[in-house]
Amino acid sequence: MNDTSSSPVRKIIHVDMDAFYASVEQRDNPELRGKPLAVGGSAARGVVAAASYEARAFGVHSAMPSVTAKRKCPDLIFVPPRFDVYRAVSQQIREIFAEYTSMIEPLSLDEAYLDVTQNLKGMDIATEIALEIRTKIKQVTGLNASAGISYNKFLAKMASDLNKPNGQAVITPKHGPAFVETLPVKKFHGVGPATAERMHKYGIETGLDLKSKSLAFLQEHFGKAGPYFYGIARGIDERQVKPDRVRKSIGAEDTFAEDIDDLALATAELRPLAQKVWRYCETGGISAKTVTVKIKYSDFTQATRSRTSAYPVADMDEVLQIASALLATVHPFARPIRLLGITLSSLTNQESDDAGAQSQLDLGI
Numbered sequence: 245m246n247d248t249s250s251s252p253v254r255k256i257i258h259v260d261m262d263a264f265y266a267s268v269e270q271r272d273n274p275e276l277r278g279k280p281l282a283v284g285g286s287a288a289r290g291v292v293a294a295a296s297y298e299a300r301a302f303g304v305h306s307a308m309p310s311v312t313a314k315r316k317c318p319d320l321i322f323v324p325p326r327f328d329v330y331r332a333v334s335q336q337i338r339e340i341f342a343e344y345t346s347m348i349e350p351l352s353l354d355e356a357y358l359d360v361t362q363n364l365k366g367m368d369i370a371t372e373i374a375l376e377i378r379t380k381i382k383q384v385t386g387l388n389a390s391a392g393i394s395y396n397k398f399l400a401k402m403a404s405d406l407n408k409p410n411g412q413a414v415i416t417p418k419h420g421p422a423f424v425e426t427l428p429v430k431k432f433h434g435v436g437p438a439t440a441e442r443m444h445k446y447g448i449e450t451g452l453d454l455k456s457k458s459l460a461f462l463q464e465h466f467g468k469a470g471p472y473f474y475g476i477a478r479g480i481d482e483r484q485v486k487p488d489r490v491r492k493s494i495g496a497e498d499t500f501a502e503d504i505d506d507l508a509l510a511t512a513e514l515r516p517l518a519q520k521v522w523r524y525c526e527t528g529g530i531s532a533k534t535v536t537v538k539i540k541y542s543d544f545t546q547a548t549r550s551r552t553s554a555y556p557v558a559d560m561d562e563v564l565q566i567a568s569a570l571l572a573t574v575h576p577f578a579r580p581i582r583l584l585g586i587t588l589s590s591l592t593n594q595e596s597d598d599a600g601a602q603s604q605l606d607l608g609i
């Protein structure tokens with residue numbers, strides 16, 4: 245008789261390229277090496293897509309408005325992104341992963357989870373697999389990768405940050421729960437700024453604080469994410485590595501600290517959502533014809549409005565324009581708005597051959 249308690253501990257690796265876009269640019273242009281570099285637009289409304297470590301030393305990071313980045317680092321060099329090159333490198337990396345396992349779940353062009361519990365090389369030690377993979381990535385692409393090794397996705401992801409850049413770390417079942425207790429919740433994968441702010445309101449600052457809350461409390465205040473938070477506070481995350489899922493939609497949503505009653509204020513909240521979903525389209529080489537806006541009111545009733553165009557949306561501004569128009573159709577609002585979301589669907593992947601290697605993305609947890 246088999247029960248779940250006798251199943252072997254899983255071996256999960258999270259591989260994350262170091263400053264990926266910026267490192268590719270420095271690799272391909274020696275004049276950029278050792279210099280503070282931002283990939284992205286330098287125009288007034290541009291955003292940093294990736295920053296080199298030299299730029300990060302000045303406090304520049306991805307998603308920062310270019311104007312702010314330039315103020316923090318006056319010598320910052322802006323380079324336009326070359327997504328075709330990043331996608332080609334990403335494909336090389338995935339081929340290396342595939343030598344070890346078919347259980348590969350890409351999160352973006354430069355990050356993936358691998359389940360190596362059963363692996364194609366019959367290797368027992370996941371840290372050795374991670375080291376081999378990083379060495380091969382360096383040989384093939386000339387780029388550095390970091391890795392986290394653990395018994396679930398959440399901890400593997402947290403671990404890959406510990407010895408970055410060009411390092412790896414392991415979190416064992418023995419150390420997982422204690423590791424989580426000391427972490428600030430705002431650093432948890434799956435806890436965005438809005439959620440961190442709400443946790444803060446309930447006095448939850450660390451993993452230990454989170455662990456002190458009951459499952460019922462977390463479900464009441466964080467809905468579907470409640471059980472996930474309850475688990476990770478204990479170092480538990482049962483989510484499987486999901487290979488080969490074809491993505492159907494890309495979504496982002498945000499719950500507000502205070503409900504919003506005003507159309508202009510609500511419309512302003514659409515911009516970061518549009519940026520998030522558009523960024524994912526760009527990095528994944530994906531286009532979308534349908535834009536959907538989800539509106540959840542203070543009484544938890546919900547409305548959605550969609551528009552499908554004959555051609556894929558062209559840029560972030562168009563996503564924002566359509567979403568704003570859709571939101572305006574439900575104004576005056578039935579109730580104050582508690583949550584807004586934007587989802588892109590009717591997707592086409594420009595790289596037809598690797599559609600199967602993409603995973604469903606939920607930017608919101």
Ligand SMILES: [Mg+2]
Nearest residue numbers: 260261263354
């Ligand atoms: Mg990375």
